Amino acid sequence: MAVMEAQRKQTQNRLPSRRALRGPEKAAILFLCLGEQRGSAMMQRLTDEEIQIMTRAMAGLGVIESESVEKVLSDFVEGIANGGGVVGSFTVAEDMLRAFLPTDQVDGILKDIRGPLMEKDLWARFSSLSENVIANYLKNEHEQTIAAILSNVKNEVAAKVLPLLGQEKMQDVIERMIRMEAVPHHMMKQIEETLQTDIISAPAQPTTAEQHQKMADLFNKLDVSAFQELSEVLEQRIPETFTAIKSKMFTFDDLANLEPMDLARVMRGAPGNALPIALRGAKKEVRDVFLAALPGRSRDMLEEEMNTMGPVRGRDVRDAQAGLVDYAKELAEEEVIALPLAEDEEFI
Structure with a gap:
């Protein structure tokens, strides 16, 4: 036994030192090991300030190796040794909070935490x-x-x-x-x-x-x-x-399939000279659809601008067309306009 103990101490001396866990992080590991249901029940006993501290610790916990978990939860050594470590993340913390708190209160708790975490985003x-x-x-x-x-x-x-x-x-x-x-x-x-x-x-x-x-x-x-x-x-x-x-895929040419009023709405929102540049590089049949969606005076002014603007680089045309497509998608997401249905879509 003495030999085994000496070997164990030698092994520990060779292991790299780990950052000491703080009190809130240890408590977060406890909540994670208890699971969502029991952890949520315990959280209900905390004050708002304590929930803030606990959520911040849990959201930034990351992967905790089983050795570290065993040090925090000595009463659960057997079960943790079989199950390995635990993972703490923003999502885990949010799900646990939403299990017992109203949505508005959860959003308030997470508001100050979400920003700093997102700033660390690798991607x-x-x-x-x-x-x-x-x-x-x-x-x-x-x-x-x-x-x-x-x-x-x-x-x-x-x-x-x-x-x-x-x-x-x-x-x-x-x-x-x-x-x-x-x-x-x-x-x-x-x-x-x-x-x-x-x-x-x-x-x-x-x-x-x-x-x-x-x-x-x-x-x-x-x-x-x-x-x-x-x-x-x-x-x-x-x-x-x-x-x-x-x-x-939804391309610039697909804009020609919009309803005339929706297409006109997209054109009205085009910044600067993006519209005439985009149309200068468009197919004739697509350009004709765009022009037909405008009132007579607006159509004449657009045609005059296209005719007097001179040569346009292909890159500028593609950027302008991409900008109009992105703007159309934004309007569709806001339900201001409706994008044309794909071929495999149908009304039920």
């Missing part, structure tokens, strides 16, 4: 980097790793980064993004650690429909020539999936 910081910096960083990574990373950044960023990877790698990465299922936790943890972040748990994984919509939004913002080249390849490799994605 927001990574998305703010230059597309050239991100592309250079990703070029030497495996295609599956690139797909996992670009699936977690903003579509505007991914659409700029992908063409910089080269045609062959871009095609491979996009196909992996389309096929991607839930990324294993250990893989996301390794990626996040490599990106030098304090994010511990992987982001929630989207459903197939959500992933298709994300890819459709990405394709909407992708350079037209790059998308046309991709389409030929993807239609051969994954025809059914690619068709499903294309059905969710």
